[in-house]
Amino acid sequence: MTPDAGQPLHDLAAASRRALAEGGALAQADERHVERAVQLRMAEAVAEAIESRGALVAEAGTGVGKTFAYLVPTLLSGARALVSTATKSLQDQLFLRDIPRLRDALQLPVGIALLKGRASYLCLHRLKQARQSATLPDRWAVRTLAKVEQWSQGTRSGDLAEMDGLDERSSVIPLVTSTRDNCLGSECPDFRACHVVKARREAMAADVVVINHHLFFADLALRDSGVAELLPSVEVAVFDEAHQLPEAGVQFLGTTLSTAQALDFSRDLLGLGLQLARGLAKWQELSAAVEKAARELRLAAAGPLRELRGTLKLRWDERAKREDFLAALAELGRAADAAGEALDGVAELSPDLVKLAERAGTLATLAGRFADEAATGRVRWIDVSPHQARLVESPLDIREALAEQMGGARKAWIFTSATLGEDDALAWFTEQAGLDSPGAARTLRVGSPFDYAQHARLYIPAGMPKPNEAAHPAAVATLASRFARMLGGRTFVLTTTLRALQAIADHLRAEFEAAGDTIRVLQQGEMPKRQLMQRFLAEPRSVLVGSQSFWEGIDVPGDALQCVLIDKLPFPPPNDPLVEARVKRLEAQGRNAFADYFIAEAAVSLKQGAGRLIRSETDRGLLVVCDPRMAGMNYGKRLREALPPMTRVGNEAEATAWLEELAREREGASASF
Numbered sequence: 315m316t317p318d319a320g321q322p323l324h325d326l327a328a329a330s331r332r333a334l335a336e337g338g339a340l341a342q343a344d345e346r347h348v349e350r351a352v353q354l355r356m357a358e359a360v361a362e363a364i365e366s367r368g369a370l371v372a373e374a375g376t377g378v379g380k381t382f383a384y385l386v387p388t389l390l391s392g393a394r395a396l397v398s399t400a401t402k403s404l405q406d407q408l409f410l411r412d413i414p415r416l417r418d419a420l421q422l423p424v425g426i427a428l429l430k431g432r433a434s435y436l437c438l439h440r441l442k443q444a445r446q447s448a449t450l451p452d453r454w455a456v457r458t459l460a461k462v463e464q465w466s467q468g469t470r471s472g473d474l475a476e477m478d479g480l481d482e483r484s485s486v487i488p489l490v491t492s493t494r495d496n497c498l499g500s501e502c503p504d505f506r507a508c509h510v511v512k513a514r515r516e517a518m519a520a521d522v523v524v525i526n527h528h529l530f531f532a533d534l535a536l537r538d539s540g541v542a543e544l545l546p547s548v549e550v551a552v553f554d555e556a557h558q559l560p561e562a563g564v565q566f567l568g569t570t571l572s573t574a575q576a577l578d579f580s581r582d583l584l585g586l587g588l589q590l591a592r593g594l595a596k597w598q599e600l601s602a603a604v605e606k607a608a609r610e611l612r613l614a615a616a617g618p619l620r621e622l623r624g625t626l627k628l629r630w631d632e633r634a635k636r637e638d639f640l641a642a643l644a645e646l647g648r649a650a651d652a653a654g655e656a657l658d659g660v661a662e663l664s665p666d667l668v669k670l671a672e673r674a675g676t677l678a679t680l681a682g683r684f685a686d687e688a689a690t691g692r693v694r695w696i697d698v699s700p701h702q703a704r705l706v707e708s709p710l711d712i713r714e715a716l717a718e719q720m721g722g723a724r725k726a727w728i729f730t731s732a733t734l735g736e737d738d739a740l741a742w743f744t745e746q747a748g749l750d751s752p753g754a755a756r757t758l759r760v761g762s763p764f765d766y767a768q769h770a771r772l773y774i775p776a777g778m779p780k781p782n783e784a785a786h787p788a789a790v791a792t793l794a795s796r797f798a799r800m801l802g803g804r805t806f807v808l809t810t811t812l813r814a815l816q817a818i819a820d821h822l823r824a825e826f827e828a829a830g831d832t833i834r835v836l837q838q839g840e841m842p843k844r845q846l847m848q849r850f851l852a853e854p855r856s857v858l859v860g861s862q863s864f865w866e867g868i869d870v871p872g873d874a875l876q877c878v879l880i881d882k883l884p885f886p887p888p889n890d891p892l893v894e895a896r897v898k899r900l901e902a903q904g905r906n907a908f909a910d911y912f913i914a915e916a917a918v919s920l921k922q923g924a925g926r927l928i929r930s931e932t933d934r935g936l937l938v939v940c941d942p943r944m945a946g947m948n949y950g951k952r953l954r955e956a957l958p959p960m961t962r963v964g965n966e967a968e969a970t971a972w973l974e975e976l977a978r979e980r981e982g983a984s985a986s987f
C-alpha cells in the first residue's frame with residue numbers, strides 16, 4: 315500500500331491531488347499522464363462527496379479525464395465501491411484497463427469484479443438442452459452453437475463477450491443463456507459450476523464492482539442480478555455516463571410483455587415437454603397455440619405497418635382499443651393458462667417443468683394486466699420492430715426509484731457525464747433524478763481543457779430547406795458530399811431519424827457515383843456498430859451515416875474524423891407516448907413544456923453529437939448543423955450556447971477555407987514522415 319492509501323478521509327482530497335499532479339503516482343507510472351487543473355478540481359469534489367457521504371452531480375467536458383477524477387479518490391478512500399456505466403463495452407474498459415492500471419500505479423491491493431446481467435453469461439444447463447434440441451432455426455445457428463460449445467470448455471468467466479465473432483443478435487444466444495423466468499436456481503444440476511452464481515460471488519467479495527445502468531435498474535425492479543445484495547454493503551456508488559441513467563431507469567422500472575418472451579416460452583414448452591414428459595400432454599398443440607397467439611399479437615400491434623426498419627413506438631390508444639389487438643391479448647392469456655394447467659400436472663417430474671409452469675402463469679398474468687387500465691402515474695406504449703412487439707407500462711422518470719435507494723444506508727453518490735444539462739444547476743439531469751431540491755446534491759461543471767475556439771468551427775448553412783421539407787435530406791447529402799470531397803472522406807453525418815438516415819445515405823451514394831468519386835458511404839445497419847467503426851477507421855476515404863447510437867460513445871481521435879454534420883435539431887418526437895405524458899405533467903404544473911423540456915432535451919443531445927468532433931488536444935474540425943432554426947429562431951442562441959465554444963463561420967466560403975486548411979495540414983504532416 316502507498317502512504318496515501320487508506321488514510322483518514324479528510325486527507326482524501328489532498329491525496330487525490332498528489333496522485334494526479336505532475337510528478338505524482340500516475341505520472342511516475344505513465345509518462346503520458348499530464349496534470350490537468352480541471353481534473354484536479356473534479357477529483358477534489360469527488361473526494362469531498364466520499365468524505366461527507368453526500369451526492370455530487372458533475373459535468374466534465376471532453377478531455378477532463380473524468381474517469382480517473384472519480385476513480386483515484388474512490389480507490390484511495392479504501393471504501394467499498396460500485397461503479398455503473400452506460401454500456402457493456404464501457405464496463406469492459408473500466409474492468410480490463412482503467413481500474414487495473416490505476417490499482418498498479420497507486421500500488422493498492424484492491425479486488426475488482428465485473429458483474430453483468432444473466433444474458434451476458436453462458437448457462438451450462440441451457441447449453442446442454444440446446445445441444446439435445448432439434449429446434450435450431452438454421453445451419454448458421456448449428457455452426458454457432460458448435461463454436462459456443464468449443465469455447466465453453468476453456469472459459470473461466472462464461473462471459474460471452476470473450477467469444478470472437480459472436481454476433482450479439484445471434485439467435486443462439488437466448489438458447490444458451492438464462493433469464494429470471496427459466497433459471498432453476500439451486501435446483502439446477504449445474505448450479506455448482508454456474509457462471510452467473512460465480513460472478514455474483516466474486517462481486518460480493520470484491521472491493522470495487524463494475525456494473526451497468528440496465529443491471530442496476532433491472533435489479534431494483536426484479537431483485538434478480540445480485541445488485542440488491544451488493545448495494546447495502548457499498549459506501550460509494552458512481553454512475554458514469556449518467557446522462558443515460560433516466561432513460562435506462564424508465565426502460566427497466568416498467569412492466570413489459572413481449573411477443574419474443576411468448577415465443578421463447580413456446581419453444582421451451584415444446585422442447586422440454588417432449589424431452590421430459592413425452593406423451594403426458596399435447597405439447598405440440600399447446601406450444602402452437604402460444605406461438606400463434608404471440609404472432610397474432612405482433613400483427614395486431616403493428617396494424618397496417620408491414621415494412622419496418624428499426625423500432626417504432628406507438629401510442630397505446632392507437633392499438634389497445636382495436637378488437638383484433640384485444641382478441642390476440644386474450645388468446646395469449648388463454649393459451650398460457652392452458653399450457654400452465656398441463657405443466658402443473660407434470661411439474662413433479664423435473665425442476666425445468668416447475669419453472670415452465672411459473673413462466674406460463676407470468677405470461678397469463680401480464681396478458682391480463684395489459685387488458686386492464688394502466689396504473690395511475692404511469693404511461694403505456696407499444697414498441698414494434700420487424701421481429702417482435704413489446705407492450706410497456708412505465709413510470710415517467712426515475713425520481714421515486716432513486717430516492718428510495720438514496721434514502722437507505724448512508725453512502726456517497728457520484729453522477730457524472732460530459733453532458734448533464736445546459737446550466738450550472740444541471741437541471742436537465744437533477745430534475746429527472748429527483749436531485750433538484752435544496753441540499754439534495756452538489757453540482758459541479760468543469761469545462762473541457764481543449765481550445766475549441768482555435769481548433770473547431772461551427773457552420774449553420776443559410777438557405778437550407780426547412781427540416782420538414784422533402785428537399786432537406788438531399789440538401790444535407792449534397793453539402794456533406796462537397797465537404798467530404800475536400801477532406802477525402804473523414805466525415806460523419808448524424809441523423810435524428812432512420813428515415814432521414816436512409817434518404818441521406820442514398821443521396822450521398824448517388825452524388826459520389828455521379829462524380830466518379832471513390833469515397834465510400836458507410837451506413838448504420840449494414841453491419842454491427844463495432845465493425846462499421848473499424849471499417850471507417852481503416853478506410854479514411856469514407857462518410858459514415860449514423861442515427862441515434864452514433865451520437866455518443868464514439869471516440870475517433872486524430873484526423874480520421876474532421877467534419878461532423880447534424881441533419882436537424884434533435885428535439886424529442888412530440889407524438890412519442892412518453893414525451894406526451896411528460897408534456898402533460900409539465901403543463902399541469904403551469905410550466906412551459908417547450909422551453910423546459912423540448913429545448914433542454916435538444917441541447918443535451920446536440921452536445922452529445924457535437925462531442926464526436928474534438929476528442930484530443932490536437933484534433934481540429936468543422937461542425938455543421940443543417941437546421942436554419944439554429945440561427946433564425948429565438949431559442950437558437952440557447953442551443954448555440956450549449957455547445958463547446960467553437961468559432962462560428964458565416965458562410966460556406968469560410969467553412970470551405972477552414973476545411974482546405976485542415977487538408978493542407980494533414981498532407982503536410984504526412985509528407986514530413
